[in-house]
Amino acid sequence: xxxxxxxxxxxxxxxxxxxxxxxxxxxxxxxxxxxxxxxxxxxxxxxxxxxxxxxxxxxxxxxxxxxxxxxxxxxxxxxxxxxxxxxxxxxxxxxxxxxxxxxxxxxxxxxxxxxxxxxxxxxxxxxxxxxxxxxxxxxxxxxxxxxxxxxxxxxxxxxxxxxxxxxxxxxxxxxxxxxxxxxxxxxxxxxxxxxxxxxxxxxxxxxxxxxxxxxxxxxxxxxxxxxxxxxxxxxxxxxxxxxxxxxxxxxxxxxxxxxxxxxxxxxxxxxxxxxxxxxxxxxxxxxxxxx
Amino acid sequence: xxxxxxxxxxxxxxxxxxxxxxxxxxxxxxxxxxxxxxxxxxxxxxxxxxxxxxxxxxxxxxxxxxxxxxxxxxxxxxxxxxxxxxxxxxxxxxxxxxxxxxxxxxxxxxxxxxxxxxxxxxxxxxxxxxxxxxxxxxxxxxxxxxxxxxxxxxxxxxxxxxxxxxxxxxxxxxxxxxxxxxxxxxxxxxxxxxxxxxxxxxxxxxxxxxxxxxxxxxxxxxxxxxxxxxxxxxxxxxxxxxxxxxxxxxxxxxxxxxxxxxxxxxxxxxxxxxxxxxxxxxxxxxxxxxxxxxxxxxxxxxxxxxxxxxxxxxxxxxxxxxxxxxxxxxxxxxxxxxxxxxxxxxxxxxxxxxxxxxxxxxxxxxxxxxxxxxxxxxxxxxxxxxxxxxxxxxxxxxxx
Numbered sequence: 029x030x031x032x033x034x035x036x037x038x039x040x041x042x043x044x045x046x047x048x049x050x051x052x053x054x055x056x057x058x059x060x061x062x063x064x065x066x067x068x069x070x071x072x073x074x075x076x077x078x079x080x081x082x083x084x085x086x087x088x089x090x091x092x093x094x095x096x097x098x099x100x101x102x103x104x105x106x107x108x109x110x111x112x113x114x115x116x117x118x119x120x121x122x123x124x125x126x127x128x129x130x131x132x133x134x135x136x137x138x139x140x141x142x143x144x145x146x147x148x149x150x151x152x153x154x155x156x157x158x159x160x161x162x163x164x165x166x167x168x169x170x171x172x173x174x175x176x177x178x179x180x181x182x183x184x185x186x187x188x189x190x191x192x193x194x195x196x197x198x199x200x201x202x203x204x205x206x207x208x209x210x211x212x213x214x215x216x217x218x219x220x221x222x223x224x225x226x227x228x229x230x231x232x233x234x235x236x237x238x239x240x241x242x243x244x245x246x247x248x249x250x251x252x253x254x255x256x257x258x259x260x261x262x263x264x265x266x267x268x269x270x271x272x273x274x275x276x277x278x279x280x281x282x283x284x285x286x287x288x289x290x291x292x293x294x295x296x297x298x299x300x301x302x303x304x305x306x307x308x309x310x311x312x313x314x315x316x317x318x319x
Numbered sequence: 320x321x322x323x324x325x326x327x328x329x330x331x332x333x334x335x336x337x338x339x340x341x342x343x344x345x346x347x348x349x350x351x352x353x354x355x356x357x358x359x360x361x362x363x364x365x366x367x368x369x370x371x372x373x374x375x376x377x378x379x380x381x382x383x384x385x386x387x388x389x390x391x392x393x394x395x396x397x398x399x400x401x402x403x404x405x406x407x408x409x410x411x412x413x414x415x416x417x418x419x420x421x422x423x424x425x426x427x428x429x430x431x432x433x434x435x436x437x438x439x440x441x442x443x444x445x446x447x448x449x450x451x452x453x454x455x456x457x458x459x460x461x462x463x464x465x466x467x468x469x470x471x472x473x474x475x476x477x478x479x480x481x482x483x484x485x486x487x488x489x490x491x492x493x494x495x496x497x498x499x500x501x502x503x504x505x506x507x508x509x510x511x512x513x514x515x516x517x518x519x520x521x522x523x524x525x526x527x528x529x530x531x532x533x534x535x536x537x538x539x540x541x542x543x544x545x546x547x548x549x550x551x552x553x554x555x556x557x558x559x560x561x562x563x564x565x566x567x568x569x570x571x572x573x574x575x576x577x578x579x580x581x582x583x584x585x586x587x588x589x590x591x592x593x594x595x596x597x598x599x600x601x602x603x604x605x606x607x608x609x610x611x612x613x614x615x616x617x618x619x620x621x622x623x624x625x626x627x628x629x630x631x632x633x634x635x636x637x638x639x640x641x642x643x644x645x646x647x648x649x650x651x652x653x654x655x656x657x658x659x660x661x662x663x664x665x666x667x668x669x670x671x672x673x674x675x676x677x678x679x680x681x682x683x684x685x686x687x688x689x690x691x692x693x694x695x696x697x698x699x700x701x702x703x704x705x706x707x708x709x710x711x712x713x714x715x716x717x718x719x
Contacts, residue, residue: 034533041525147357149521149547151582161560170525170558241554242523244547248355252520288526291513 033167038285044173046280047180048242052235052253053260054187054272055228061204061267062224065115066123068130070232071257072137072250077103077233078240079141082150092155099237100230107229111222119221134250141247152240172241179238183231184273191269200224204267259302263313271314278313343382344640344647347411347435349401349426351418352389355519358546359418359625362578363440365616366629367415370637373611381640383633386411393418393488393518395425402426406433412647413438413636418625419518419544420444420489427451436639436652440632441625444489445497445708446715448676453649455656455675457635457668458628459595460706461490464571465497465542467681467701468593472498472569473505475683475699476591478537480510484527485542487514494542494571496714497707502540510534521547524555531566532559538567545573545625550583557586572597575686577623580693587693590686595679595704596624596665599695605664622664631663635670674709 056070081099084090090098114133118126154172162171191197199220202210211217236245243253256279264275279298286297305313348367350360367385371378386409388401398417405411406429414430414437417423423442427450430437439447439456448454472478481502485491491514499509511534516522531539539561543552553575556568568574572594580587598609598621608630612622622630635656639647642655657672666680683699708716 037529037533038526041529045523045525142353142357147353147361148578149358149550151550153584159558161558161563168560170560172558173525241558242525244521244551246355246547248520252355284526287516287522288530291515291527291530 036164036167037169038288039281040169040173040177041288042281042284043180043277044170044176044280045242045284046277047176048235048239049256049260049280050180050235050273050276051183051238052232053257053264053276054269055224055231056257057261057264057272058200058204058267058269059221059225059228060261061265062200062207063119063221065119066126066130067115068127068254069133069137069250070229071254072134073103073107073229074232074236074239074253074257075141075245075247075249076106076137076236077230078152078236078245078249079145079150080233081237082152082240082245083145085152086150092158096234096237099233103233104226104230108222108226111225115225116218116221134254138247138250145247147247150240150245152237152245154241176238183234184269187269196220196223201267255299259298261312262306263302265312265314268314271312274314275312342380342645343384344413344636344645345384345386345409345411346636347402347405347409347414348385348387349390349398349405349414349416349422350387351391351393351422352387354391355547356393356418358578359441362623362625363416363418363629363632365612366440366622366626366631367633369608369611369615369622369626370630370633372615373607374634374637377641378637381637381645383637383640390416390418390422393421395421398422399425399429402429402433406435411435413639413652415632415636416440417442420447421518423447423454424450424489427454430454434649436647436649436656438632438635440628442490444493445706448674449709449716453653455635455653455670456677457632457670458677459624460676460708461493461542461571462497462706462708463595463677463679463681463704464593465494466501466707467704468540468569468571468683469498469501469503469507470505471593471683471699472502472538472540473507476538476567476569478502478507478567480508480536481538481540482511482513482531482534482536483509483540483542484513484515484524484531486518486544486548487516488518490544491518491542493708498540498542500713501707510536515543518544518548521551524551525559528555528559528561532561532564535564536566538569541568541570541574543570543573545576545623546579549574549576550579553583553586553590562589567591569593572624572684575684575695576625577621580686580695584693585688587686588688591683591698592686592695593681593683594624595681596627597682597684597695598622599684600665600682600697602664602666604662608664624665627664631661631665631668634661634663635659669703671705674706676706676709678703678705680704 077099081095084095161168264271352360390398390401418441420442431451441458443459443461445460515527569591572592577598639652669678681701681704684695
């Protein structure tokens with residue numbers, strides 16, 4: 029029984045952490061798979077979105093849910109403008125140019141937020157019903173973690189349906205698999221790029237806001253969790269919603285368990301594991317073997 | 320013609336430099352102005368500035384010029400470069416700053432080679448002052464609070480068992496060692512020690528806290544760097560229901576840093592800390608300090624222990640500028656600082672003539688709600704606390 033409780037708490041904590049990773053990383057995976065564009069500024073969009081959400085709640089009295097919607101829309105809009113004005117110019121460029129550009133963009137985001145808002149952490153106050161503990165029958169657990177798991181499941185279901193069952197989803201899948209073929213079939217790739225990019229950034233913003241309870245929110249956010257997001261995408265494979273989902277859960281739970289049971293080395297294990305995994309399957313655990 | 324202009328300009332410049340030199344004291348400040356420590360750098364920097372602004376009569380006739388260099392991160396490498404540049408390019412008279420211990424540890428050989436007085440305004444790993452004969456510290460040693468709290472935990476809080484969670488870098492290990500030594504000397508037992516990630520980024524504390532909760536101790540002693548780490552600690556403690564499980568959260572005052580305390584809100588109530596300063600301390604110097612701070616930097620801002628480290632450090636630098644009549648020579652400066660006493664916002668302080676570390680009061684405080692804000696109520700006080708690590712010559716504190 030004690031072991032069961034212990035195990036359940038580990039699983040809940042890990043899955044909740046994995047959900048945050050999933051929500052932030054899914055956009056990164058899709059845009060990378062779709063455009064072959066290494067967007068290192070993705071964490072920056074999560075940070076900007078988190079700020080929009082936290083500041084809207086603090087200064088304009090938005091409720092948590094309204095603020096999340098606001099953060100999503102605002103970040104999606106900003107990123108669509110950036111995509112058209114800047115990213116689009118580099119789609120044909122070298123990967124090195126893309127990396128240099130996006131990393132430069134991250135630094136500009138960090139500097140701008142530090143200048144405009146300040147270097148300090150932005151507290152994000154959860155509504156009372158998400159604070160404290162909730163009784164799950166066998167254990168009491170952090171209410172917010174449970175809520176996050178529920179939100180994550182809803183999001184992944186909606187995304188999966190959207191990907192598998194809508195015309196737009198089919199177009200995106202087609203473009204991920206074979207861009208030239210999709211283009212010759214008359215799919216407007218440029219428009220598709222903008223929509224997915226904006227949507228992916230909006231998701232990142234949502235993740236920034238939802239994850240702030242665990243990951244905090246400060247200008248450095250844009251860089252400090254980037255490694256985790258990239259690991260999730262690398263393990264999950266490019267352009268695969270379900271792949272990213274399982275990878276995020278796997279990494280969330282493994283990371284949590286290792287930190288809990290072997291804290292002496294737990295923070296480093298996850299990197300070692302990722303290296304081994306990628307040596308074994310370079311295309312990612314859930315990625316399709318590319319031709 | 321041009322040659323003559325250059326010659327005149329050079330002469331004028333040389334004149335200007337020499338005349339300025341008699342009056343001007345150049346203070347090289349090494350702080351992490353950007354990156355994760357930016358907020359701390361701002362606090363220490365404002366503390367230094369505020370001392371100069373509040374005490375123009377004490378500074379006269381000297382002019383203290385701050386030359387700031389960004390050390391960026393807690394890695395040590397960048398701090399070393401910054402300190403070297405301050406010494407070789409800016410020719411500063413005194414060095415100051417150091418938020419992070421790894422930076423102070425890495426800078427020590429440069430400070431020694433540069434033969435300039437270096438005032439540590441935050442970094443708290445106990446043995447740092449042994450690493451260079453020119454280090455003087457106006458902040459803390461981790462042992463000040465950690466050691467005092469170990470005794471208080473056993474005697475005042477009547478705890479039998481404790482779990483220690485710490486950020487895995489030098490001051491964290493120091494804090495663990497200090498607490499454990501005095502807690503166990505007074506009959507307590509540390510039943511688990513949990514390293515909780517590094518200082519460079521705030522981890523998700525949930526797995527570590529879950530582990531601590533499963534061990535069911537009387538107390539959970541936590542050392543993490545102040546700031547965002549601390550805010551996350553208090554949040555996680557509340558969210559995991561550890562208080563309801565009867566586990567008290569205690570630690571050095573980093574977990575109730577004034578700048579973060581009000582945002583923690585009700586989650587902070589009941590936290591018990593041992594520290595040398597918080598903005599609610601009741602003494603005339605502190606009243607004046609807090610009032611001036613709010614006037615200068617905004618009613619919504621507050622000084623904290625880091626700001627006081629900068630404030631007192633600047634007071635020490637002004638003291639040597641006066642004592643040495645503006646010509647700062649390192650051995651004379653050290654002599655002038657040994658046994659120097661000052662009425663700080665944290666209460667009376669002194670520089671220990673033997674260790675060059677600070678001697679000060681430690682306050683045991685409990686966070687309570689008062690007039691709709693979180694207030695730190697002093698529930699115990701120990702006068703004239705020295706760094707126990709060097710007093711008892713423990714581990715690396717024993718050398719020299």
